[in-house]
Amino acid sequence: MDEVFKALADASRRSLLDRLHARNGQTLNELCEGLAMTRQAVTKHLAILEQANLVSTFKHGREKLHYLNPVPIHQIGERWIRKFERAKLVALSELKRQLEKRDE
Amino acid sequence: MDEVFKALADASRRSLLDRLHARNGQTLNELCEGLAMTRQAVTKHLAILEQANLVSTFKHGREKLHYLNPVPIHQIGERWIRKFERAKLVALSELKRQLEKRDE
DNA sequence: AAAATAGGCAACCAAATGGTTGCATGTCAA
DNA sequence: TTGACATGCAACCATTTGGTTGCCTATTTT
CATH class of the missing domain: 1.20.5 (Single alpha-helices involved in coiled-coils or other helix-helix interfaces)
Structure with missing residues (x-):
């Protein structure tokens, strides 16, 4: 529970959830588009969301697909x-x- | 909205809200009781909750009363x-x- | 096979966070 | 009025956070 609250505390992470809510199953690169942040920063945010079980991921070839939970x-x-x-x-x-x- | 999420991110602050939910209108000292934290730390948490408009305070003499919003x-x-x-x-x-x- | 694409890893950095201690102020009670 | 009590203020500290850069690996595409 605490991890979920912590994960939701950041506006960038909430906006990533919004993006997945708008279109589920996006790749890392897709989620990076238009953001004023490096890919690695986004990776970290997604890792925190995954840790809090708010996002699950699947590997499909060289792509990593992200799904909202x-x-x-x-x-x-x-x-x-x-x-x-x-x-x-x-x-x-x-x-x-x-x-x-x-x-x- | 962001301030509210940030305020809720900390477990100590959520437990302060819980305490006020259990009994509204407590003083600072009452809210400190039983916590493994100095009064000043609690003051800071309450300030953050107040900033996020989750708590309102009234001064009554030398006491400060805290109300859940x-x-x-x-x-x-x-x-x-x-x-x-x-x-x-x-x-x-x-x-x-x-x-x-x-x-x- | 070579080049391009998608992502991962690790070190580093500045700023924010959560906490402390020490002292000051305001208010009530003896 | 003097001491006790409730709170406020400020400086300081360690750790966490959000971000960066540089380089490495794996999978496609040409």
């Missing part, structure tokens, strides 16, 4: 964010109560 | 995670299709 992202949503959604609802209903009280 | 967390869920949930569904239905195909 949305499961950990989903888990963050389920196991972590959901918990705080409830707090938000409590805060909202509290606010509502206060506002209604004001009109009394 | 769940809105940015909710936004991460809405604006970011939701997008990838769809990809997961696509992946699942693809898998289902493959499995069904196998039985033909």
Whole structure:
């Protein structure tokens, strides 16, 4: 879980995930296109995403294909964010109560 | 948005949010209790959470009260995670299709 | 077989991060 | 008013991070 949060902390890595979300199964070179970064920097980012299980790779000849794995992202949503959604609802209903009280 | 992801990247900070979720409005000293960290380290973490708008503070005499703001967390869920949930569904239905195909 | 293409490895670097210690300030209680 | 308590500020430190360059290997293509 911690690795996933760490991996998502970087904007470049999130944009790599976005790219894979737009088109899955891209090669390293394809993922490098248009980025203001060397290929090696991208390689490192992809390694971190792979480590966090957010991306899986297949070798096909001399190319390495990258696939998005949305499961950990989903888990963050389920196991972590959901918990705080409830707090938000409590805060909202509290606010509502206060506002209604004001009109009394 | 980037600040929120960065703030959530650290396990100590996430556990501070957990503590506030369990009991809102704690003082700095209360939040320090039981942690293997100096008060100053906690102060820094709280500053980062505040900067990311995940925590708001009120001064009450010599005490500083900390309140959880769940809105940015909710936004991460809405604006970011939701997008990838769809990809997961696509992946699942693809898998289902493959499995069904196998039985033909 | 030679050249071009796709990617991997390792050393290096500057800046950011997470933590510390020491001291200062503001506020409450005796 | 004096001491205790809650917090703030600043300098410092080691490690991690995000990036680079240079070179090597493997697979195609011509």
